[in-house]
Amino acid sequence: MAKVYDDPVYIASCSFGKDSIATILLALEHGEPLDAAVFSEVMFDHSRNISGEIPEHIEWVYSVAIPRLAELGVKVDVVRSEKDYVTLFHTIIQSGTHKGMKRGWLMGGKCNANRDLKLQPIHRYYKQYRDRGVVQYVGIAVDEPRRLARMKDKGYIRKVSLLEKYGYTEADAWRKCEEYGLLSPLYQTAHRGGCWFCPNCRIPVFCDLRKKHPHLWHELQILSKVENKSSEGFVYGRTFPQIEQKMDDYDNTQQLF
Ligand code: SF4
Numbered sequence: 001m002a003k004v005y006d007d008p009v010y011i012a013s014c015s016f017g018k019d020s021i022a023t024i025l026l027a028l029e030h031g032e033p034l035d036a037a038v039f040s041e042v043m044f045d046h047s048r049n050i051s052g053e054i055p056e057h058i059e060w061v062y063s064v065a066i067p068r069l070a071e072l073g074v075k076v077d078v079v080r081s082e083k084d085y086v087t088l089f090h091t092i093i094q095s096g097t098h099k100g101m102k103r104g105w106l107m108g109g110k111c112n113a114n115r116d117l118k119l120q121p122i123h124r125y126y127k128q129y130r131d132r133g134v135v136q137y138v139g140i141a142v143d144e145p146r147r148l149a150r151m152k153d154k155g156y157i158r159k160v161s162l163l164e165k166y167g168y169t170e171a172d173a174w175r176k177c178e179e180y181g182l183l184s185p186l187y188q189t190a191h192r193g194g195c196w197f198c199p200n201c202r203i204p205v206f207c208d209l210r211k212k213h214p215h216l217w218h219e220l221q222i223l224s225k226v227e228n229k230s231s232e233g234f235v236y237g238r239t240f241p242q243i244e245q246k247m248d249d250y251d252n253t254q255q256l257f
Contacts, residue, residue: 005133005156012037012137013122014076017193019163021182022173024074028163034137036075038125039055042117042195043084044219052085052117052195055213057186068182079121085197088112089223093230095223106228107238108199130156137162143169199235208248214227 012027014020014037027034042052051058066076091103103236106113125133134157135147140147141163151159163173177183186193189208194200196209196216224240234240 003133003156008133008135008158009129010135011126011171012074013139014039015193016057016065016184017139018173018187019141019170021139021180021184022063022168023137023175024069024164025176025180026166026168028072028074030162030166032137032162033042033135034074036077037069038077038079038122040081040118040122040125041080042113042126043080044195044197044216045086046080046082046084050216050219052113052197054186054190054193054196055216056189057184057193059187060085065184068180073219077125079108079125081117081121083116085117085195088116089226098230101228101234102231103229104224104226105223105232105234105240106197106199107231111199113195124152126157134158135160139163139173141170142167143172147202151175179231201235203243203246203250206243207250210247 010027010033010198012020012034014024014025016039020037022039024034026032041058049074053061058193066078078129085106088103089105093099093101093103105114126136136159137156138161139160140151140152140161141146142161148161148164151161153159162168168176174183174187190201190205196213197220202210206217220234220240224234224255232239235243
């Protein structure tokens with residue numbers, strides 16, 4: 001049986017997407033215990049302070065969301081891995097078929113950035129509370145049954161969905177964020193947050209990035225020219241030039257309307 005902790009720490013895992021923000025707002029409205037929220041920021045390149053988060057989103061996180069939550073009495077701890085995307089990209093593989101080659105692009109469905117850049121600093125953050133135990137609020141809505149079923153306690157961390165507890169769907173979470181002026185601008189172009197170089201991004205999202213932030217797209221163009229990558233698959237086996245071609249096709253179609 002799982003150990004019961006007398007005085008656990010209550011932490012909301014926060015990506016600043018609609019579900020995690022709504023979770024925090026529900027905790028406040030219902031007087032649920034909440035000691036802090038933790039946000040793990042993936043970095044593209046530490047040395048040039050380039051975040052890996054979608055630019056409009058990360059700017060809003062620091063200029064609007066964190067100050068607004070502070071006004072509401074919520075402390076936000078930001079954690080980052082020492083590593084960044086560029087480090088992962090240039091890491092030399094030490095064994096196996098691709099020994100001696102660069103890791104290169106992230107693999108869709110098996111993303112190293114998720115493990116090394118996103119989750120690792122959060123696990124390290126939680127570890128400081130190992131002796132007290134942690135109740136982690138996760139932003140999973142009541143209409144996401146499969147994700148709720150996968151939500152499992154881990155050691156000293158007990159996971160709770162306040163959206164489930166209070167019967168909140170994803171649409172309800174959206175409305176709650178709007179009510180407080182805390183809906184991220186990322187939803188104007190993408191339906192989910194994440195990294196701007198993510199292999200799961202859809203073509204229109206890449207097009208939007210290239211149009212609004214050409215310097216970031218240029219970073220990927222430079223990486224596409226790096227030799228000795230373990231794979232040229234930028235998005236689920238499709239090469240970078242193939243994706244750029246798809247983006248061009250998409251942009252051309254848009255211009256017809
Ligand atoms: S958003 Fe994409 S690239 Fe970023 S950590 Fe998650 S899966 Fe990896």
